[in-house]
Amino acid sequence: MDTLDNVGFQKTRRNQLGFNFGLGFENAQRIQRQNEREISVIIGNPPYNAKQKNENDNNKNRKYPDVDRRIKDTYLSVNKSQKTAIYDPYVRFIRWATDRLADKGILCFITNSSFIHKDNFRGFRKVVADEFSDIYLVDLGGDVRANPKLSGTKHNVFGIQAGVAIAFFVKQPQRKGQQARIHYASRPPIEVATDKLTFLHETKFKNVDFDRIKPDAKGNWLGQTDNDWKNLIPLVSKVTKATKNMAGEDALFKQFAPGYMSGRDEWVVDFNNAQLTEKAKLFAKVYHEHTSGSKEFDTEIKWSETLKSKLASGDKMIHVEEQKIRTLYRPYVSSFLHNSEILIDRIGAFNMFGIGPAYIGFSGIGSSKPFQTLASVSMMSYDCLEKTQCIPVHYYNKNGDKQPNITAWGLAQFRKHYGAASISGEDIFHYAYAVLYDPHYRAAYAQNLKQDFPRLPFYPDFGAWATAGRQLLALHLNYEKIQLLPGLGTYTPAPPHPRRARGQNPPQSRRRGRHYFLQRGGIAQRYSDRCLALPPRQPLGLGMGARPVQGAHAQGPHHPRPLRHIPLRRPRRGRGRPTGPRLHRQRRNYANRGCASRPVAPAAGGLSE
Structure with missing residues (x-):
């Protein structure tokens, strides 16, 4: 049976599992004996994922009414934080284990480190400080979302993006009613996972250099301030x-x-007004094909819990073509928004x-x-x-x-x-x-x-x-x-490749990465039809590859950095040097890339490969 379902043997048998669910007599007796005993040590590595990434996955976390009620009565009663995060499975296990632990015992979990750092866990931190006498924290770091310089596969002990911590929650009867003494130790931010595992393997607990933490009035353990x-x-x-x-x-x-939260930016935001209208019509068509009692949902559009609630309420999409306004999607990036209460979750x-x-x-x-x-x-x-x-x-x-x-x-x-x-x-x-x-x-x-x-x-x-x-x-x-400052000008990017203009990818041979898209009016053209052209800097006499700096600046505003010279291919064995159409085709391709067909001598005194 599920651990979080076992909140008392009598209630479990009567309301949830029972014998007809497969809980045999021997298992029922085993659970009863377990519930009658005092447990002084609980160790685990519970899962930690607050929610599914996409409603179309149809893979929500289970609900546990009894444990969730205890979370509401304890952690959320102190601080009205974001409920989604506080109902993370690992928080549910800590709540269950805290209630299951005897008056004297130790709870040890390897979990997400968010309960140490995040503001929406202030209530959690206040409550556990009241329920335990000592708390020991070993913060292993590795939070890629908080520090983009880290790599989950390199710096995280589990190879994931969420930070990891080892927590020891200790109950001692003689300190009941007193605030917990909090001890904190962390590993260096950029330490790699192998070094962290070596530390855990070779270091005894008594030799860990813990710092004492005194929480502030808001329940912050770290990041406290002392100012006006x-x-x-x-x-x-x-x-x-x-x-x-x-x-x-x-x-x-x-x-x-707060800013609007669509839950489906790819459907409600677009730089092209006509394309946004077509997407909204398609979304409305698929949405209206469902009824308020639908149990199966077409994954051609992106569903969310909010959208399913609107469908159940009978809400309809009307005036599809009349609900478009301008939005500041990202800093200095203006686009069109379909301002629909159906399409936008919040x-x-x-x-x-x-x-x-x-x-x-x-x-x-x-x-x-x-x-x-x-x-x-x-x-x-x-x-x-x-x-x-x-x-x-x-x-x-x-x-x-x-x-x-x-x-x-x-x-x-x-x-x-x-x-x-x-x-x-x-x-x-x-x-x-x-x-x-x-x-x-x-x-x-x-x-x-x-x-x-x-x-x-x-x-x-x-x-x-x-x-x-x-x-x-x-x-x-x-x-x-x-008005632009002196020395600055604007230019209009070149039109995109015809296939890209139709919403298709160009042939593989025509894709040139970042340079190709900028040359063909990719990102820059989507954001604005007027691009800023910075004045060329004075050459420093340095050569980059086989191309001098002067030649790089002569390429114009389409190239953020110079392209290296690509020499002609060596003749294949048994075949002579390319001539005629082959030679013409190669030189034409190199010219399209902005490269010379022959090496260019580097500038005097410059560096060259």
Whole structure:
């Protein structure tokens, strides 16, 4: 039987398995004897995968009502974190084992290291610190998602992308009711897996150099800060967003929302408006072929749990051709978006903001990358920055009336501090944008910005910062219309290969990797029909391969780096040097690659292969 189903013998036999499910009399007696005994040591390596990658796989994690209820009553009751992550199978096993362990015992698991580092495990960390007397952590690292410089096959002990840790949770009756003493040891970030395994094999537990950790009030074990963050003014907060009166406000802006999460970007985002319409029509056709009671789903389109719920509710796709708007899909990458509540899993509150006002987008809580911010007038994707959150300068209420997003509390704080009644909500909006770009601010509060929504300090000379923010905002919103600096120009990429224009791959012999796509108007042309041409740098007298630097710069803006000379093939044995059509064909191919048919002498004093 499944371990997580065994939460008490009587309940298991009556409600779940029973004899008719194959639980024979001998097995039932064995489980009963096991449940009657005290267990003081539990060791395991449970699975850890929070969710399936694709709903079409139809391979969801099982639900365990009793264990999930215990997680809700313990870990989630302390901190309302992301539920998907906290119901990871390895967390369920820790919850089950904690309840199963005797008053004196040891729980040892090899698991995902996310419970040590991630913000959505704050409640988990607080609860286990109350339930155990000592916690020993050996962090083996290897989290490829948090550190892209790592390789799962090289730096991870299991060859996976998730970080790995060994945790020892100890219960001692004499320390019951006291906070756990937390001991932490980690391996160097770039240490390879073989060295980590050698360390585990040769090092005795008593010789591990543990550091004592004292958790902060939020339940953070690592990444704690000691600065004036709490004294700063919150930019947004969930309390202010939910409050119905001004007395409950404690942040500058009332409304904010995450970027849209489509769950199927390949269906709802496209740089070609006509192609997006065709994809939406196909999606609607397949979607409407299903009924609310469908159990089988056509995998021609990408399903999600949210989409299946909408189908069960009888929602229909209408006005397919009229729901396209512009979106900031990635920084400075504008595309078309099919703004459909059916196609997009979670639009958030963007429809409340309306089309037109400026937004300040910033990376959300738990981001692995450094803090980012960017302004836009288009709907922003949740992955535009990272876990993108957006603040509008104004929004529309349920009656359609335009409302300033600045709170009365926030406006009073700034007017009181600077002694200027003329400060407006837009001035504070511009001031906030400038401060969020201040490198000193980002460096001083780097760790805080990963754990909390931004907060603003009161800088001297409010007017100068507001003016700088207004100018920076205009620059970022109108980056495609600004006048180029002297020495810069633009060019239009060459048209793509005819087969690629029809959505097909060109012949294998015509694929030239990165150079080919740039030459044929690949990535650059998809993003914009006007590309920036940087002025050629002065040659340094260095040769690259058999090609001088001067020749490299003469190739024009299509080549990000020079192509090496490719010499003519040597004649095959028994055949002479190519002549006539063969020679003409080879030289023509080399010319198409941007290469000379004969070696070029390197520049004087330069280096050559």
